[in-house]
Amino acid sequence: MTTPPTPPLLDFTTRKALLFALSAQRLALYYEHGVWMTPAQGASQLSDWLSRYQLQMPQTERLQLAEISDDFARQITGALSREAGLYTSHEMNEALDPNYHSPLAQQMLFQCECLLQEHGLGDTPQPT
Structure with missing residues (x-):
């Protein structure tokens, strides 16, 4: 009996992209x-995305990433006017298309990188 291959753990770039996408989705839902x-x-949304691409992330890390994205999205809405927040949300969601280039979205992606580092989800894979 052979066991199915274990899905790969996420690298830092993928975790950063997930944080960005979930934050963008949160902002869109809010606005x-x-x-x-x-x-x-x-x-749960992270779990859906991960299963679609046959990736894995421990549940504790999914919850942690969800909480970080919640804090980040709320921080954005608290710091910006409604119009600026709508623009930021739009730019982040458009930037989910790899062909769309946005300096603002790049800044938000950099913020996601900093948040991951700050919460100990940096360059090393998390254990399962």
Whole structure:
């Protein structure tokens, strides 16, 4: 009996992209519907994305990433006017397309990198 191959652990670049995408989705939901996604909903969204690409991330890390994205999105909305927040949300969501280039989205991606480093999710893979 052979065991199925274990999906690879995420590298730093993938974790950064997931944090960015989840933060963008949170902002869009907030600005379009006036509601915030819960950390559990964020972790569930991450799980869906990961399974689509046959990747794995421990549940504790998914929850941690969901909480970081929640804090980041709320920080953005607290620091910007509604118009600037809408623009930021739009730019981040457009930048999910790899063919779309946005200096603002690049700044937000850099912020995601800093947040990951700050929370100990830097360049080393997390254990399962």
